[in-house]
Amino acid sequence: MHMASLQDKMKNDKNPAHFRSCIAVGDHVIIVRKKDRPFLLQTEGEVAKILTSKPYHSRGIKVQLTNRLIGRVLKCDAKKEGFGHEPNP
DSSP states (O other), rough: HHHHHHHHHHHHHOOGGGGGGGTTOOOOOEOOOOGGGGTOOEEEEEEEEOOOSSSSSOOOOEEEETTSOOOEEEEEEETTTTTTOOOOO
């Protein structure tokens, strides 16, 4: 039951920031750090490392930026080729 609901959630989720396959090292992203989450303070940067090992995360993929800040991706670079494509759950 739990697995089916997760698969349904992934199928209906159109936010590329929730799918690991849509984020790559070197991408320009906007993240929110854990301590900034209540205020939704956003930080921009370039992905140095992808920390989330699972293909999907409902609150965003966790990354480390080149300036060593860690947070969950809110938005990916809209100029990136393929942005907005259907994620592969």
